[in-house]
Amino acid sequence: MTNTLTTENSQLRNQLKLLLEQAHRNQQIMQRYQEFDLKFISSNTFQELIDSVFDTLTEASELDVVTLSLIDPDAEIRRILTDLRIDVSDYPNLIFIEQGVDEITHPARKPSIGPYSTMQHRRLFPDTVLKPNSVAILPLIRRNALIGWLSLGSLDQERFTSGMASDFLQHRASIVAICVENVINNERLQHIGLTDPLTGVNNRRYVERRLLEEVGRTQRHGYSLSAMYIDLDFFKKVNDNYGHQGGDEVLREVAARIKAELRLSDALGRFGGEEFVVLLIDASLDAAVVVAERIRASVCNIPIALTTGENLRVTVSIGVSNLKAIGRKEETAAAAQQFLAKADQALYLAKQGGRNKVVSAE
Numbered sequence: 001m002t003n004t005l006t007t008e009n010s011q012l013r014n015q016l017k018l019l020l021e022q023a024h025r026n027q028q029i030m031q032r033y034q035e036f037d038l039k040f041i042s043s044n045t046f047q048e049l050i051d052s053v054f055d056t057l058t059e060a061s062e063l064d065v066v067t068l069s070l071i072d073p074d075a076e077i078r079r080i081l082t083d084l085r086i087d088v089s090d091y092p093n094l095i096f097i098e099q100g101v102d103e104i105t106h107p108a109r110k111p112s113i114g115p116y117s118t119m120q121h122r123r124l125f126p127d128t129v130l131k132p133n134s135v136a137i138l139p140l141i142r143r144n145a146l147i148g149w150l151s152l153g154s155l156d157q158e159r160f161t162s163g164m165a166s167d168f169l170q171h172r173a174s175i176v177a178i179c180v181e182n183v184i185n186n187e188r189l190q191h192i193g194l195t196d197p198l199t200g201v202n203n204r205r206y207v208e209r210r211l212l213e214e215v216g217r218t219q220r221h222g223y224s225l226s227a228m229y230i231d232l233d234f235f236k237k238v239n240d241n242y243g244h245q246g247g248d249e250v251l252r253e254v255a256a257r258i259k260a261e262l263r264l265s266d267a268l269g270r271f272g273g274e275e276f277v278v279l280l281i282d283a284s285l286d287a288a289v290v291v292a293e294r295i296r297a298s299v300c301n302i303p304i305a306l307t308t309g310e311n312l313r314v315t316v317s318i319g320v321s322n323l324k325a326i327g328r329k330e331e332t333a334a335a336a337q338q339f340l341a342k343a344d345q346a347l348y349l350a351k352q353g354g355r356n357k358v359v360s361a362e
């Protein structure tokens, strides 16, 4: 009798120990997820959010591959990110779905959990990422609209099986959906605040902000920084002859032509009226003059076609300057201003010299 009791007691103790261990493991898992949710919710920028999805979620959930697909029919999100200098090609697990949304999953608004199928899942796990053996495809829904998918993949075939409960996963997807919407809206606002609404290029605030960053970077890394002041010639006449609407069209076209001659890393901003400023990163004065000549030629060589059917030729004058080495860090702001002022003075000389000219400051 005593023996039986002792055996039962020991079995119960073992069971209790196992239960406690399981509870402890579950608590650790919950804690990991809570930490993940907090990190996720506190992401302010798209970059932070992406890092949370691809690093923290993959690690916290012990997954082999996670992708985030965003429905972006007009490539608007992609454009905003590019304008904010986020190189989307750095993120192979970030996928933009521009068309064929209906072909992605069936049913599109319900989680789909089970074995990986090339036919069904290839667009959510493109060739650039690891191919999983089992997947959970979680639709991201905000205000009743499907905005994309969070796709979780594991090399373990048993990790995601068809009958699996999806509430927990769907809860995670709802948090991701809210955060995706928030950061995209934040980036949109940021983008609006730094963009000139007429031409779509950056505004003065953006260029002034970049100027200080770039001057600091140039000093640290020892490469060359150049600037251009570009001003349309006799623009008042364009307005007088073709109306304000015609003038606006010319500004838009000239902005596009300038942009087409620049590198993605350069900064172009409309400083107001008919004046643009460009910061040329890693460009000597000579190299900047070559770019300026290209811009001048691209504006004056081809007439601008207005929506009224009229064609007109316009020209620009350009002043170019190069940043000289700065002695002390405290002098950065003053040197940055002087650097731009020199391009402005060179522009003045280009106007004085007859317009449709490039002048570089010594």
Ligand SMILES: Nc1nc2c(ncn2[C@@H]2O[C@H](COP(=O)(O)OP(=O)(O)OP(=O)(O)O)[C@@H](O)[C@H]2O)c(=O)[nH]1
Binding pocket: 198, 231, 232, 233, 234, 235, 236, 237, 239, 243, 244, 245, 246, 247, 248, 251, 272, 273, 274, 351, 355
């Ligand atoms: N359509 C349009 N015109 C603008 C805008 N901002 C400024 N302007 C016009 O740009 C013209 C600038 O004229 P000015 O500063 O006299 O210069 P300009 O006629 O280009 O002469 P130069 O610079 O000396 O060659 C003015 O007529 C402004 O009204 C704008 O957003 N849209």
